[in-house]
Amino acid sequence: MVFKKLLKALGVGGPSIETVLPDPNVRPGGALGGEIHIMGGEHPCDITDMSVALVTEVEWESGDEEGHSTRKFAEAQVSGGFMLAPGARHQLPFTLQVPWENPLTHVYGQHLHGMKMGLSTRLAVAKAIDATDLDPVAVHPLPAQERLLEAFARLGFRFHRADVEEGRIRGVNQMLPFYQEIEFYPAPQYARAMNQLEVTFVANPASMVMVLELDKRGGLLTEGHDAFGSFAVDYATVGQADWEPQLDGWLQQACKRRGLFF
Numbered sequence: 001m002v003f004k005k006l007l008k009a010l011g012v013g014g015p016s017i018e019t020v021l022p023d024p025n026v027r028p029g030g031a032l033g034g035e036i037h038i039m040g041g042e043h044p045c046d047i048t049d050m051s052v053a054l055v056t057e058v059e060w061e062s063g064d065e066e067g068h069s070t071r072k073f074a075e076a077q078v079s080g081g082f083m084l085a086p087g088a089r090h091q092l093p094f095t096l097q098v099p100w101e102n103p104l105t106h107v108y109g110q111h112l113h114g115m116k117m118g119l120s121t122r123l124a125v126a127k128a129i130d131a132t133d134l135d136p137v138a139v140h141p142l143p144a145q146e147r148l149l150e151a152f153a154r155l156g157f158r159f160h161r162a163d164v165e166e167g168r169i170r171g172v173n174q175m176l177p178f179y180q181e182i183e184f185y186p187a188p189q190y191a192r193a194m195n196q197l198e199v200t201f202v203a204n205p206a207s208m209v210m211v212l213e214l215d216k217r218g219g220l221l222t223e224g225h226d227a228f229g230s231f232a233v234d235y236a237t238v239g240q241a242d243w244e245p246q247l248d249g250w251l252q253q254a255c256k257r258r259g260l261f262f
Helices: 002-009 143-155 236-241 245-258
Strands: 016-020 031-039 045-062 065-079 082-084 089-097 115-123 132-137 158-166 176-185 194-203 206-218 224-232
Touching: 002 045, 002 089, 016 115, 016 132, 031 115, 065 089, 115 143, 143 194, 143 206, 143 236, 194 224, 206 245, 224 236
Parallel strands: 045 158
Antiparallel strands: 016 031, 031 089, 045 065, 045 082, 045 115, 115 132, 158 176, 176 194, 194 206, 206 224
C-alpha cells in the first residue's frame, strides 16, 4: 500500500493532458484558442487547478553572474478544482490573451534565431506531480513592427539574432518584466560606427515605442559603449511615413550626439 501511494505521488498511473492548438500563429495583442484534452489515469485524482500560460527563455544578470531561465507570463485559469475519475475523458476550451509587448518569434514566416517560446498547459494534481504539456507558438509582428523591420533591411541592416532580457527600459512605460532585443549587423554605411544595432518594440493598443541601442566599436584607447534612443510610433500614421530616410536620420543624429562618427 505504501508503495502504491508512492507511485501515485510520483505521477505513475496518473492523468495525462494534450493541448490542441488549431492555429499556433498570433500577433501581439491577439489571442490563442484551443482545447485541452484530459484523460483520467488508473485512480481517482483531485484536480485543484488547470491553467495555460506563455513561457519564454529570458537572459538575466545579477552582479557578476548571468544566465538563462524559463519565465512564465500571461497565465490564464481554464478550470477550477474537480474530481477526475479513472479513465474519464474531458475536453475543455480555452482562450489566452497575448500581451501587446509579447516578444516576436517569427518575421515573414521565418523563425528568429535565438527565440524560444511556447504555450504551457498545467493540470495541478493534489498530493502528486502535476501533468503538463508544452506546445510551440509563433508570434508574428504587428503591421507597424513589420514595416519598421522592413525599413531596417532596406537600409542594409542584416538580422543576427533575437533574445529576451530581464529588466525594464529606463523612461519607457513597460508592463512585462522583460523585453526583446532584435539584433542586426550594421549596414555598410554604419560599419565604422557600431558593432550592431539592437531594436526593441514596446507596444500598446494604439501605439508603440521603438528603442534603438547602438553598440559602439571600441578603439585601441577607448572602450565601446551603448548609445540609446527611443521613438514613439503611432499605428494610425505609420503607413504615411517614409521610414527609410527617417530611420537613417535618427541613427545619424544618435551617433553624432554620442560621439560615434562614420
